[in-house]
Amino acid sequence: MPVLPNWLVDVLHRFNAAHPWDHNAHYHPWLVRQLPRRFRAALDVGCGSGDMVRLLARRAESVVGVDADPEILGKARQLTAPDAAVTYRLASAPDGLPPGPFDVVTCVAVLHHLPFADTLDRLKKELAPGGTLVVVGCARADSPLDHALGLVAVPLNAATGWVKNRGRAVTRRPVSMTAPTREPAMSYGEVEREARRLLPGARFRRRLFWRYTLVWRAA
Numbered sequence: 001m002p003v004l005p006n007w008l009v010d011v012l013h014r015f016n017a018a019h020p021w022d023h024n025a026h027y028h029p030w031l032v033r034q035l036p037r038r039f040r041a042a043l044d045v046g047c048g049s050g051d052m053v054r055l056l057a058r059r060a061e062s063v064v065g066v067d068a069d070p071e072i073l074g075k076a077r078q079l080t081a082p083d084a085a086v087t088y089r090l091a092s093a094p095d096g097l098p099p100g101p102f103d104v105v106t107c108v109a110v111l112h113h114l115p116f117a118d119t120l121d122r123l124k125k126e127l128a129p130g131g132t133l134v135v136v137g138c139a140r141a142d143s144p145l146d147h148a149l150g151l152v153a154v155p156l157n158a159a160t161g162w163v164k165n166r167g168r169a170v171t172r173r174p175v176s177m178t179a180p181t182r183e184p185a186m187s188y189g190e191v192e193r194e195a196r197r198l199l200p201g202a203r204f205r206r207r208l209f210w211r212y213t214l215v216w217r218a219a
Helices: 006-018 028-033 051-056 070-079 116-126 144-164 188-198
Strands: 039-045 060-067 086-090 102-108 127-137 203-207 211-217
Touching: 006 144, 028 051, 028 102, 039 051, 039 116, 051 060, 051 086, 051 102, 060 070, 060 102, 070 086, 102 116, 116 127, 116 188, 144 203, 188 203, 188 211
Parallel strands: 039 060, 039 102, 060 086, 102 127
Antiparallel strands: 127 211, 203 211
C-alpha cells in the first residue's frame, strides 16, 4: 500500500491541528435524513457534548443522551437549553443504558470504545418495533479499498479544515472534539461481518474521513 513519507505526515499533522474540524458532525445531516420526521423517544449513546442529542430533540418528544465521561457530559448540559425535552445520564454502555423502547437509537464514533457485539445486541433489544438504529463508526483499515479511501481523505481533510476555519489557524478545538478518544481495534471487514450477523438486513457502507455508517430498522 502507498505510504506517505514521514515529513509529509508531520506537515499534515501540524496543519490539521491548526485547522481542526469535527468529522463526526460532518455526518450528522446524513444521519438525520435516515430518521422519520417525528418520533416519540430517542437514545443517543456516547452523546459527548450533546450535538446529536440537540438535533434529535427537534423531531422527538424526548431524548436521552448517555455518556461515561462526566466532564463532557457537563459541557453537554451547559450547551442544551433548560426547557429542551432532553435528559443526560452518566452511564456506561452496554450494561448501564436506560431501558427502552426507543423509536430511534443513534451511536456516533462510540462503538469502537465498547464491546461491539454486546453493545449492538443491547441496542437492538431496546429498539421499538419499526424503530431505527443509526451508527457512524470508526474502524481499522485492512483492505485496498480502505487504504484507497484513506489516501483520498487526506487532502480532502486538509482542504475541509482550511475552508471551515476560513484559512485561519485556531488555538481551540470544537467542544465536541474534546471528549476522550481511542484507536479502533476492529477492521472495517470485521465490523461489517459482525454487524450483518447481529442485524440481518443492516446497510453498511465505508465512508470518507475514516468512518463507516450502519443503518438497521427493526421488523
